[in-house]
Amino acid sequence: MEQDEVLRLWAEHISKGQTTLIGAFGFGNDRAHSAQGAWITLSSGRRILDFTGGIGVLNHGHNHPKILNARIDYQRRNRMEVHKNFFSPYAAALAKNWSDLMPEDLEVSYFPSSGAEAVEGAVKLAYKYHAGRRGTILRSNIAFHGKLLGAGGLTASPELNFSFPTIPGIDEFMFGDLESVKRAVARHDHQDGSSDVYAIIIEPFSASTLRACSEEFLRGLMQLCRSLNIVLIFDEVYTGWGKTGSLFYFMRHEGLVPDIVTTSKSFGGGKSSISGFISRRKIFEGAYRTSADATLHSTTYFGFGEEAATALAAMEIAVDERFAERALDLGAALQQGLEHLCATYPDFFIEHRGAGALRGVRVAPAGEAFFKMLAVLPGPWHADAQFAQKLAVGAVISRLYDEHGILTYFASNEPILLIASPPLICEVSDVEAFLVALEECAQYGLPKMVSDFCLKAIKR
Ligand SMILES: Cc1ncc(COP(=O)(O)O)c(C=O)c1O
Incomplete structure (x- = not known):
């Protein structure tokens, strides 16, 4: 296909807007x-x-040659993981290895396909942990958590310049400002003094504004969440696997541990569309402990064979190659x-x-x-x-x-x-x-x- 033909088909069958936007640059035409x-x-x-x-x-x-080899090896062996009747050793190993790299009891994970799915899965887990008794979630004024309906509502970036319906109960605090978080939490106190906030989600390092939360802020946030039993979610979809100089951004601060961490992007080694969230054991078990709860959260492609095998290799490389x-x-x-x-x-x-x-x-x-x-x-x-x-x-x-x-x-x-x-x-x-x-x-x-x-x- 000639390049002109590619652009014409994109404009006609995928997105004319994107073709115009990217086509203004040299790379949009190469x-x-x-x-x-x-x-x-x-x-x-x-x-x-x-x-x-x-x-x-x-x-x-x-x-990366090791990533390619992991995929080729998987294919050569005719591995089979298209359905959910058999337990995948790759997903099992991936969950175990991630847990080994994380502090404290961040031990139970789930592997969907995109960052926004990881964010929404984490939020859903926090909501279920509180058994639906709390209805408010807080996010920052510069948040970027994805563009699906739920994750999009949790995003505050001007890039999302159209108001779509979203999950209920979202309120906002100023990024990095603990007093602002406290005020936002207090807005949702019940009459008996208990909190209606089930979760706070934040990027400890905002990848779209390149602003970092201070250590003091993050430790204060963790204490506040612990004192009110609010689930603290760190979105490290972008910053995971070494990008900012520590394996995950929050790990540069000893003893700073959220309740759930999300990841994606380089988790798939540049080849696999896989994401994940990892939770403290007590949060996961509080939400999805019984067999009646076992399928409340699932997606068709979760922990999919070749994607999980690729992520296993990607994780190993991130550690071994420092x-x-x-x-x-x-x-x-x-x-x-x-x-x-x-x-x-x-x-x-x-x-x-x-x-x-x-x-x-x-x-x-x-x-x-x-x-x-x-x-x-x-x-x-x-x-x-x-x-x-x-x-x-x-x-x-x-x-x-x-x-x-x-x-x-x-x-x-x-x-x-x-x-x-x-x-x-x-x-x-x-x-x-x-x-x-x-x-x-x-x-x-x-x-x-x-x-x-x-x-x-x-x-x-
Ligand atoms: C911090 C953060 N969270 C969530 C997302 C959403 O990920 P995805 O585009 O895979 O849905 C992104 C994407 O850029 C991100 O940077």
Whole structure:
């Protein structure tokens, strides 16, 4: 199939909106032929350094040989795990190994297919633990927990700019602000003083805003939840398996342990669509102890054979290849370089943020007048309050790809950040190449870059 044909079929049969959006960039018009490690090879033979890290999926890079072998081995043996009548040794081993890596009694897990399913399964477990006697769940004002109806209601990102129906009883607190959590909890006290809050869900490190909760906040949150028997859920769908410099973000703080943790993305080693949540034994047993409860939560693909076998290998690699330490090394180089760029080009880069190998910079708008002019043009951006930010970052992403062969992305929360999320198999020299390219963008200047981007997008 020619690339034009691919784009036409996408526009006609998948999403015209997505085709327009991604098609404004060079990569939306190129064909990826193959990928290995941090590198993508296009049909043209051009090689691209993938600094998106697959938006969290590619800690192991593309096609890690041990991940491929795990899948090939599974297939060669004609393994069979399509139905639920036989207990899968792969799912059993996966649950045991994850439990061994987690602190305290985080011991019982479940493996659906996507991050939002893991979030919703965790929330459902917390609700059932309280036997339906409590009706409120709290989430932060910058939360991102997925886009299904339930997870979408728990998400506060401006990316979800349409109000869908969702689970009842959601209230909000300010990220990282314990007093705000306490006020939100107090809003849902019953007359007898007991709490109506069954769960609090939070990303201890927000992957879409690159904001971290302080240790003090997280310990205070844990104490508050314990004192009121509120189930504390840490969403580490993005940050799990080493990305921020510890196996899971919360594990950098000794003794800080939530009641449920969610994971996905690199859990599948870049090949398998598997997610998971792991719960304290007492929470799980309080919710789904009896055989009458045994099938209250299940999904067709849970713990599916080849996906679980892949996740087993992915977990082993993350530990054996010291992903958390690698993230710290890459992160130190990124932090130093981004600090230098922010100091040298203060009119271009407003700030940098991040932890481990998940970093980002805020790009300054290229002048009020320019954006005001664009705002009066007809187009879908009228409705988008973040259009000016997206345009500036989009122009940088476009130049990094077209001129430097480096793929990056922006995170759709507030503010819009250009994200550098290298796979953890990258070397510090890859980070240096990225920083050199980013500096060239700053030297080129935003007004020229934005107008190049707009002209190319029109032609594309
Ligand atoms: C922290 C977090 N939670 C949940 C999700 C939802 O995962 P999925 O897109 O697989 O449903 C994401 C996805 O980016 C995420 O970053």
